[in-house]
Amino acid sequence: MTDSVAEYFREKFQDLAKVYEAHPATLPNSEPEPDIAVVKIPASLYDSRHPYPEEIxxxxxxxxxxxxKDLEKKQFVYARAGILEYWIVNLEAQQLIVFQEPSTDNYQVQKTYSQGTIFTVVFPGIEILVEKLLMLS
Structure with a gap:
């Protein structure tokens, strides 16, 4: 399920970022294993440790x-850690929920998509097709 989505992101962010699946991230108070993490390169940064929030x-x-769990607990943990962007691919509702602009207690921006083209905060020139994400999941 997540493999196809991860492959899609690997194609989109080739030579710009490393895409991990079910790989731990080191946050201030935990080490969650998100389904997919898009992190800074080079990948050798993570040879002896997991990515830190500023590298995600x-x-x-x-x-x-x-x-x-994804909407409540993880959303707050990721926002508090300063993760720039957090997405939930909601298979049941066939929606993509996008969280941006982390603050000390939550994300300031939350948008829900069922179709269209969106862009990440860090790579605003790369188009991500919502329908493709939902179809691949």
Whole structure:
């Protein structure tokens, strides 16, 4: 399920970022394993450690039955850690939920998409097709 989404991001961010699947990230109070993490390159940075918040461009959870955990607990943990952007691919509702602009207690921006083209904060020139993400999941 997440493999196809990760491959899509690898194609989109080739030579710009490293895309990990189910790989830990080192946050101030935890080490979560998001379904997909888009992080700074070179990948050799992570030979002996996991990515830190300032090295993470985007975290993605592909959610089929556990949407509450992704929407509530993880959203706050990622925002507090300063993760620039957090996406939830909600399979049940066939929606992409995008969180941006982290603050000390939550994300300041939340948008929901079921179609169209979107862009990441860090790579605003690269188009991501919402329908493709939902189809691949």
């Amino acid at each position: 461009y985007l975290l993605i959870e592909v959610s089929d039955t556990n949407i509450e």
